[in-house]
Each structure stands twice: as structure tokens, then as C-alpha cells.
Amino acid sequence: VSPAENEPPSPDPGARFLTEIHEQPAALARVLAHEDEIERAAALAVARDARLIRLVGHGSSDNAASYGIYAFGLLPRWTAMRDAITLTVHYDTPLDLSGSTVIGLSQSGQTPDVVEYVARARAAGALTIAVTNDPTAELARIAELTIPLCAEPELAVAATKTYVSTLAVLALLAGHIAGRGAELSEGIRRATDQLAEVLPGLERAAAAIALPFSYTGRMFVIGRGVEFATAREIALKLLETCRIAAEPLTATDLAHGPVAALDPLFPVWAIASRDATLAPVQEAASRARAMGATLVASGTAAAELEGAGYVLPVPTPTPQLLSPILSVVPGQLFAWALARARGLDPDAPHGLAKVTLAR
Amino acid sequence: VSPAENEPPSPDPGARFLTEIHEQPAALARVLAHEDEIERAAALAVARDARLIRLVGHGSSDNAASYGIYAFGLLPRWTAMRDAITLTVHYDTPLDLSGSTVIGLSQSGQTPDVVEYVARARAAGALTIAVTNDPTAELARIAELTIPLCAEPELAVAATKTYVSTLAVLALLAGHIAGRGAELSEGIRRATDQLAEVLPGLERAAAAIALPFSYTGRMFVIGRGVEFATAREIALKLLETCRIAAEPLTATDLAHGPVAALDPLFPVWAIASRDATLAPVQEAASRARAMGATLVASGTAAAELEGAGYVLPVPTPTPQLLSPILSVVPGQLFAWALARARGLDPDAPHGLAKVTLAR
Numbered sequence: 001v002s003p004a005e006n007e008p009p010s011p012d013p014g015a016r017f018l019t020e021i022h023e024q025p026a027a028l029a030r031v032l033a034h035e036d037e038i039e040r041a042a043a044l045a046v047a048r049d050a051r052l053i054r055l056v057g058h059g060s061s062d063n064a065a066s067y068g069i070y071a072f073g074l075l076p077r078w079t080a081m082r083d084a085i086t087l088t089v090h091y092d093t094p095l096d097l098s099g100s101t102v103i104g105l106s107q108s109g110q111t112p113d114v115v116e117y118v119a120r121a122r123a124a125g126a127l128t129i130a131v132t133n134d135p136t137a138e139l140a141r142i143a144e145l146t147i148p149l150c151a152e153p154e155l156a157v158a159a160t161k162t163y164v165s166t167l168a169v170l171a172l173l174a175g176h177i178a179g180r181g182a183e184l185s186e187g188i189r190r191a192t193d194q195l196a197e198v199l200p201g202l203e204r205a206a207a208a209i210a211l212p213f214s215y216t217g218r219m220f221v222i223g224r225g226v227e228f229a230t231a232r233e234i235a236l237k238l239l240e241t242c243r244i245a246a247e248p249l250t251a252t253d254l255a256h257g258p259v260a261a262l263d264p265l266f267p268v269w270a271i272a273s274r275d276a277t278l279a280p281v282q283e284a285a286s287r288a289r290a291m292g293a294t295l296v297a298s299g300t301a302a303a304e305l306e307g308a309g310y311v312l313p314v315p316t317p318t319p320q321l322l323s324p325i326l327s328v329v330p331g332q333l334f335a336w337a338l339a340r341a342r343g344l345d346p347d348a349p350h351g352l353a354k355v356t357l358a359r
Numbered sequence: 360v361s362p363a364e365n366e367p368p369s370p371d372p373g374a375r376f377l378t379e380i381h382e383q384p385a386a387l388a389r390v391l392a393h394e395d396e397i398e399r400a401a402a403l404a405v406a407r408d409a410r411l412i413r414l415v416g417h418g419s420s421d422n423a424a425s426y427g428i429y430a431f432g433l434l435p436r437w438t439a440m441r442d443a444i445t446l447t448v449h450y451d452t453p454l455d456l457s458g459s460t461v462i463g464l465s466q467s468g469q470t471p472d473v474v475e476y477v478a479r480a481r482a483a484g485a486l487t488i489a490v491t492n493d494p495t496a497e498l499a500r501i502a503e504l505t506i507p508l509c510a511e512p513e514l515a516v517a518a519t520k521t522y523v524s525t526l527a528v529l530a531l532l533a534g535h536i537a538g539r540g541a542e543l544s545e546g547i548r549r550a551t552d553q554l555a556e557v558l559p560g561l562e563r564a565a566a567a568i569a570l571p572f573s574y575t576g577r578m579f580v581i582g583r584g585v586e587f588a589t590a591r592e593i594a595l596k597l598l599e600t601c602r603i604a605a606e607p608l609t610a611t612d613l614a615h616g617p618v619a620a621l622d623p624l625f626p627v628w629a630i631a632s633r634d635a636t637l638a639p640v641q642e643a644a645s646r647a648r649a650m651g652a653t654l655v656a657s658g659t660a661a662a663e664l665e666g667a668g669y670v671l672p673v674p675t676p677t678p679q680l681l682s683p684i685l686s687v688v689p690g691q692l693f694a695w696a697l698a699r700a701r702g703l704d705p706d707a708p709h710g711l712a713k714v715t716l717a718r
Contacts, residue, residue, distance in 0.1 A: 052411070052438075059615030073446040077454055079411075081440040086584040086609075087432040090635040095436055113611065158616070217576055218604035225445040240616035245577035245604040245625070250445075252472065255717035256418030257517070257599035260708035266604070276449040283717060291710050349619035351650050358614030358642060 013345035014336050017156040017241070018203075021332050025196040027161040028188060028325070030150040031168040035185055038169060041129050041145050042176030050101040050127040053080035056117050057105030058356065060159040060233060064105060064166040067229035067324050071174035074226075074321050075184070078177065088120050089113045097126035103170075104130050107154060107162040108355040109137025118143050131169050133162050147173070156347045157354050158241050160332050163233055164325050171322060183319065191317040191325050198315060199329065206333035209296070209310045213267065214341050219244050220258060221331075222270040222284050224251040225277040227299060230324045234269060234331030241339040241346035251277065251284035262291035269331070270308075272301040273323055274316055281305070296334075299327045372704035373695050376515040376600070377562075380691050384555040386520040387547060387684070389509040390527040394544055397528060400488050400504050401535030409460040409486040412439035415476050416464030417715065419518035419592060423464060423525040426588035426683050430533035433585075433680050434543070437536065447479050448472045456485035461502075462529075463489050466513060466521040467714040468496025477502050490528050492521050506532070515706045516713050517600050519691050522592055523684050530681060542678065550676040550684050557674060558688065565692035568655070568669045572626065573700050578603050579617060580690075581629040581643050583610040584636040586658060589683045593628060593690030600698040600705035610636065610643035621650035628690070629667075631660040632682055633675055640664070655693075658686045 045051070053072045055065035065082045072080035083102075087093045090113075104118040109132035119142045122128040130143035133151050140146040149165045168188050175184030219238060223231030231248040238246035249258055251270075262268065268288040272281045278301050285295055289307045297308035300316040300323050312330035317323055339346035404410070412431045414424035424441045431439035442461075446452045449472075463477040468491035478501045481487040489502035492510050499505040508524040527547050534543030578597060582590030590607040597605035608617055610629075621627065627647040631640045637660050644654055648666045656667035659675040659682050671689035676682055698705035 058612055062612070062615075069443050070446060070450075073443060073452050073454070074450060077452055079440075079442075079454060081438075083438075084428050084432060085611075086587075086636060087429060090584060090639070091429075091433060092635070093432050093436055095432070095438060225449060228445075236616050240619045243620040243622070245606060245620060247604060247606045252444075252717050253417055253421070256421075256715050257595050257711065260599045260710045261602040261604060262710070263602070276451070277445060280449070280717070287710070287717075351619045351621070351646070352616065356615050358611050358639070358646075 010345050010347060014340050014347055016347040017158060017160065017336050020154055020156050020160045021329065021336065022199060024161045024164050024329070025192045027151040027165045028168050028192040031165050031172070032185060032188060034148060034150055035172060037147050038172045039176050039181060041147060042173055044145065045101045045127055045177055048127050050099055051078045052100045053078055054083035054100050054102045054126070055080060055105065056083050056085050056102065056114050058111055058114065060163045060236060061105035061107065061166065063229050063232040063236060064163055064170065066232055067167050067226060068103065068170040070226045070321065071170045075174040075178040075180060085113050085117045089116045095124065097121050097124040100126040102126040102128045104128065104139050104143060105166060106139050107133045107159055109134040109139040110355055110357065112357060115139050115142055131166060157349055157352045158237055158346060164328065167325050187317060187319050187322050188325070191322045194315045194317060195326055195329065202312065202330050203333050205312055206330055207337040210334055210337035210341050213338055216244055216267060218266050219246040220254065220268045221246055221248045222251050222254055222268060222281065224280055225273065225275065226321050226324055227271040227273050227277070227327060230271050230327045233328050237332055237335035240349050240352060241335045242342060242344065251280040254284045255287055259287050259291060262288055262293040264292040264294065267294040267296060269296040269298065270305055271299040271327055272297060272305050273299050273320070274301040275320055278304060298330045299323065369704050369706060373699050373706055375706040376517060376519065376695050379513055379515050379519045380688065380695065381558060383520045383523050383688070384551045386510040386524045387527050387551040390524050390531070391544060391547060393507060393509055394531060396506050397531045398535050398540060400506060401532055403504065404460045404486055404536055407486050409458055410437045411459045412437055413442040413459050413461045413485070414439060414464065415442050415444050415461065415473050417470055417473065419522045419595060420464035420466065420525065422588050422591040422595060423522055423529065425591055426526050426585060427462065427529040429585045429680065430529045434533040434537040434539060444472050444476045448475045454483065456480050456483040459485040461485040461487045463487065463498050463502060464525060465498050466492045466518055468493040468498035469714055469716065471716055474498050474501055490525060516708055516711045517596055517705060523687065526684050546676060546678050546681050550681045553674045553676060554685055554688065561671065561689050562692050564671055565689055566696040569693055569696035569700050572697055575603055575626060577625050578605040579613065579627045580605055580607045581610050581613055581627060581640065583639055584632065584634065585680050585683055586630040586632050586636070586686060589630050589686045589690070592687050596691055596694035599708050599711060600694045601701060601703065610639040613643045614646055618646050618650060621647055621652040623651040623653065626653040626655060628655040628657065629664055630658040630686055631656060631664050632658050632679070633660040634679055637663060657689045658682065
């Protein structure tokens with residue numbers, strides 16, 4: 001891995017990324033301050049009985065969508081899916097979208113195929129909701145309703161506070177649809193306090209373990225259930241800021257082939273939650289250890305993974321399905337510290353712009 | 360990457376894998392011989408109006424499910440999704456499955472969480488269909504209907520003929536639901552002939568380009584639309600047989616972060632189809648080239664990717680949505696040749712068993 005090229009060197013590489021990681025509790029508090037808009041969107045989805053949730057987004061937004069599948073499944077017990085944008089936008093397939101709520105996720109509100117998907121979905125009868133950090137952007141103009149992320153400007157290319165804010169919006173929306181809005185709102189408030197409390201310690205812990213990974217070229221990041229979104233998001237941070245070929249896998253998918261690629265120089269990051277997915281994540285961690293892979297354990301049940309070389313636990317929120325708001329943070333901080341250790345600037349990775357206009 | 364350890368050396372590493380790659384046309388022909396069962400399943404889905412398709416499987420079966428999303432979307436214009444097994448099986452969430460067709464995909468018919476998901480889905484009112492190479496296995500006993508893959512025993516750990524047979528079953532099922540069964544059946548028959556015709560040349564071409572990748576540790580495999588399934592399946596073959604950290608990405612997702620990890624030692628395999636997804640795949644290929652990555656171009660429109668170092672085209676079938684039956688084969692053959700070049704036995708990768716019982 002060579003250092004980033006062609007960018008003017010920053011006097012303090014990663015300063016924006018780190019600042020924004022620390023701004024996450026404040027960003028979460030601002031989501032709660034806009035709960036009215038979320039409650040209105042929930043009421044409309046219920047009134048229209050639009051109970052098939054179609055989530056669309058790319059990058060971190062798509063990772064948050066993986067969380068949405070569980071938030072809507074566990075709270076109102078509605079089916080949610082990451083919909084196939086290509087089917088609608090590129091293949092021009094008219095689908096029957098009556099009975100669907102479409103949630104377009106885009107930090108910038110400009111992602112072209114997400115905007116176009118939402119426009120077509122609205123014309124096809126779906127309830128359309130934009131979740132974006134720029135409520136003046138095209139996505140918000142095109143959707144019937146907008147839920148602003150209110151994360152304030154995010155300047156580092158790698159998303160952090162807009163990701164956790166999107167998780168909170170999805171959990172609150174699902175909670176209000178289920179008639180459990182107050183419980184979720186209170187849960188996010190407590191998780192926000194927990195996050196603020198543990199952030200300084202997590203920063204020290206993540207920085208301390210980053211150095212041994214300076215020469216790592218490949219990693220798997222394992223999670224299941226609500227934490228699969230976390231696995232995807234941590235892998236993306238490692239790819240874009242540290243140039244590690246980090247691949248997210250469910251605990252079970254690891255055993256269906258990828259485990260064969262592991263060796264002592266191919267570490268595995270496993271996110272363990274104190275819920276019904278703990279046993280399969282433990283099983284996956286043992287398989288990884290049996291291949292000689294170094295194991296980093298994180299999540300609310302990090303201590304339950306035997307043989308981990310490094311442990312980065314986070315507190316358990318209530319309700320537990322909010323754990324991804326906390327469990328992504330050790331991965332963000334690890335990526336920040338490791339990028340610096342590798343001489344890279346996580347604020348401005350080579351080859352990326354903050355607003356991605358790829359179709 | 361070190362050679363596989365702890366396995367008795369095979370006199371002819373990869374012989375089974377290569378034999379089964381060449382058995383794919385025969386396996387496809389056997390799917391067509393069982394078209395009656397597929398037609399009956401389609402008629403039942405239509406009669407019950409069970410038009411939300413929920414696909415479940417792991418590994419290659421899950422990759423085939425990615426194809427199902429497009430087969431059902433493009434042919435009957437029904438919404439299909441890879442459902443969240445964890446939500447039902449681990450989190451024990453009762454969902455309303457009336458109006459759903461559940462398709463359980465498992466070569467062995469034994470994958471525990473797929474079997475349990477299908478059992479619960481049937482109890483919850485879904486039409487349940489097992490697609491398996493062992494119609495005497497648990498999955499077939501538990502589902503209302505079974506479509507046998509009829510691929511004959513698959514002995515190499517890495518799936519090949521059961522993968523393309525599953526693609527054919529899904530395309531035929533979607534075709535019969537759409538009232539276009541004869542067209543799809545004829546299309547698969549022609550694609551089978553095309554595959555048989557090009558296989559010897561593809562084997563020579565893939566073997567010739569494998570050697571320069573002997574020291575490759577990381578790769579991205581890019582596809583979009585119908586070919587995203589191919590990208591996932593080729594990446595899985597490279598992971599399990601060559602121990603390469605190969606990650607599948609949609610053409611658009613590459614730009615949303617992962618592109619930053621590329622460099623001249625991090626090659627990209629791109630699958631280009633002569634359809635509406637060609638432009639985004641071309642754009643992704645240019646981004647990869649701009650980062651200095653070596654490009655392998657495959658698919659029906661391989662010749663349309665500028666700057667490719669290696670080109671492995673396949674013929675264009677009719678209808679075009681059948682292209683994944685052909686386009687996966689260069690990846691299988693490349694994985695076979697590269698595994699041998701690296702001193703690995705693709706028939707029996709270290710750490711894997713043919714039947715995966717991980718939960």
C-alpha cells in the first residue's frame with residue numbers, strides 16, 4: 001500500500017474525520033429534535049398501508065439500509081428490502097409499487113440513480129421518503145416527504161455522523177410505525193449518552209491496536225442480523241481510508257467458501273451482539289481462528305469471542321436493536337488511526353470525492 | 360498465500376472441478392428435461408397470486424438468488440428479494456407471508472438455517488419451493504414443492520454445475536410465471552449449445568491469462584444488473600479456490616468508496632453486458648484504470664471495455680437476460696487455472712467441506 005498521491009498534503013491528516021466521529025452524539029441529538037417529521041412519515045405509511053419498505057442508496061447509505069431491514073422487521077414486523085435500483089432505472093422495468101414505502105437514502109441528496117429511482121417510484125404509486133443531509137437537494141424535491149438528517153456539514157469524504165444519524169432515523173421511523181416511538185426515542189437518547197461517555201476511551205483503545213495492522217492488505221468483517229450493517233460499514237471505512245481489501249460477510253456466509261482464504265496474515269474483525277446471533281458469530285470466529293487468522297472482537301458481546309487478539313467492546317443499549325449506533329464507532333476510530341499509521345489522509349482518500357455522481 | 364496444508368496431496372489437483380465445469384452443458388440440458396415440475400410451480404404461484412418472491416440460500420445459492428431478483432423482475436415483473444434469514448430464524452420474528460413465494464436454494468438440501476426458514480415460511484402461509492440437487496434431503500421434505508437440479512453428484516467443494524442449473528431453474532420459473540416459458544426454454548437450449556461450443560476455447564484462454572495473477576492477493580469483481588450475480592459467484596470462486604480476497608461490487612458501488620483502495624497490484628475483473636448496464640460498467644472500468652488497476656474484461660460486451668489487459672468474452676444469448684449462464688464460466692476456468700498455478704487444489708480447499716452445516 002502506497003501513500004495517497006496527487007493530493008496536497010494536509011497539515012493534520014484525518015483531523016476532519018476524527019472531529020466528525022466525535023460529533024456523532026451531537027448529530028444523534030439533532031435527529032431526536034426533528035422527531036415530528038419522522039412521526040408524520042410513519043403515520044402516513046400506516047394510513048396508506050404501504051408496508052413493503054424499499055430502501056435505496058449507495059455506499060454508507062446502502063449499509064444503513066441493511067440495518068433498516070432489521071429495524072422494520074423487528075419493530076412493526078414489516079418486510080423491508082434493499083431494492084434493485086438497476087431493475088427500475090437501467091432496465092426500465094415498471095413494477096407495481098402500490099403498497100410500498102420507498103426510502104431514498106443519500107447524504108448529499110444528489111446520487112443520480114437514487115434520485116431517478118425515487119422519481120419513478122413516486123410516479124408508480126409508492127409513498128416516497130427522502131432521508132438526506134441536504135433537504136434542499138434534488139432527492140428532497142422529488143420525494144413526497146423529507147426527513148432531514150440535520151448532521152450539519154460532513155466534510156471528510158468517509159461518512160460517519162450521517163451514517164449513525166441515518167440508523168437513528170430508520171429506527172425511529174420503524175418505532176413510530178410500530179407504535180413504539182417513545183421507547184425508541186428514549187433508547188436513542190440513552191445510546192447517545194453512552195456513546196459520548198465511551199468515545200474518548202474508544203479512541204485511545206482503537207489507536208493502540210491499529211499499529212500492528214500497518215501491513216495488513218486484506219480483512220474480513222463479520223456480523224449478523226442488526227450488526228451486518230456494521231460489518232458492511234466498517235469494511236467500507238477500511239477500504240476507503242486504509243486501502244485494505246476488507247470484505248463484509250455474514251457469520252454464516254464465512255463458512256460457505258470465504259473461510260478458505262484465511263491465514264495468519266488475513267485478520268478477521270468480528271462484531272458480536274448479545275442477542276440471538278451470538279452463537280453463529282462465535283462459530284464463525286472459531287472457524288477464523290482455526291485458519292490461524294488474528295481476531296479483532298468488537299460489539300456489545302466482544303468479550304464472548306474466545307481467542308480474540310484485540311477486544312473493543314461497546315456498552316449495550318436498550319432496546320438492543322440500537323447497538324449498531326454504538327458498535328460502528330470502534331471501526332471508525334480504528335480506520336482513522338490505521339490510515340494515519342499508513343501515511344494516508346482519511347479526510348481525502350485518493351480517487352474519491354465527497355459527492356459521488358457515478359450512475 | 361501459502362499452499363493448502365493438512366490435506367493429502369491429490370495426484371491431479373482440480374480434476375473434479377474442471378470435469379464439473381465441463382459438465383455444465385449436460386446439467387443445463389437435464390434442467391430442461393424437468394421443465395414440467397417448473398411449469399407446475401409457476402402455475403401454483405400464479406394461482407395463489409403469491410407475487411412477492413423471497414429467495415434464501417448461502418454461498419453460490421445466494422449468488423444465484425441475486426440473479427433471481429432480475430429474472431422475476433424482468434419477466435413477470437414481480438418483486439423478488441434475498442430475504443433476511445436471521446430475522447425469521449434467529450430473531451424469531453413472525454412475518455405475514457401470505458402473498459409470498461419462498462424459494463429455498465441449497466445444493467445439498469441440508470443448509471440448516473435455510474431448512475428452518477422454509478419450514479417457518481410454510482407455516483406462515485407462503486408457497487414454498489425447494490431448489491436442490493438432492494430431492495431426498497430435508498429441504499425437499501419440508502417445502503411444498505421441489506424442483507430438482509438434476510445436476511448429478513457435484514464432488515468439487517466449489518460449486519459450478521449446480522450454480523448454472525439454479526440460474527436456469529430461476530429463469531424458467533420466472534418465464535413460466537410470465538407466460539413466456541417456451542421462449543425461455545428455447546433460449547436456455549440455445550445458450551447450452553453456445554456454452555458447449557465455446558468451453559474448450561475458454562479453457563485455453565483462461566489458463567493462458569491465469570499465470571500473471573499468481574501473486575495477486577486482492578481483487579474486485581464488478582458487475583451490474585443480471586451480471587451482479589456473476590460478479591458475486593466469480594469472487595467466491597477466487598476466494599475459496601485461489602485464496603484471493605476477491606470482493607464483488609456493483610459498478611456504481613465501486614465509486615462510492617472502494618475505488619480508493621485500488622492500485623497497480625489490485626486488479627479488477629469487470630463483467631460487461633450488452634444491455635442498459637453497459638455504460639455504468641464502462642464508467643467503473645475507467646475509474647479502476649485511472650487508479651492504475653489491471654483490468655480483466657469478460658461478459659458478452661467484454662470488447663467494449665477500453666484499456667483491458669485481458670479479455671474473455673462470451674457469446675450473447677437470446678433473450679439477453681440469460682447471459683449469466685455463460686459469463687460465469689470464464690471466471691470458473693480462471694479460478695481453476697490460477698489455483699493450480701498457486702499450488703492449491705481447487706477440488707478440496709483447506710477449511711471447507713462440501714456440505715456446510717454452519718448456522
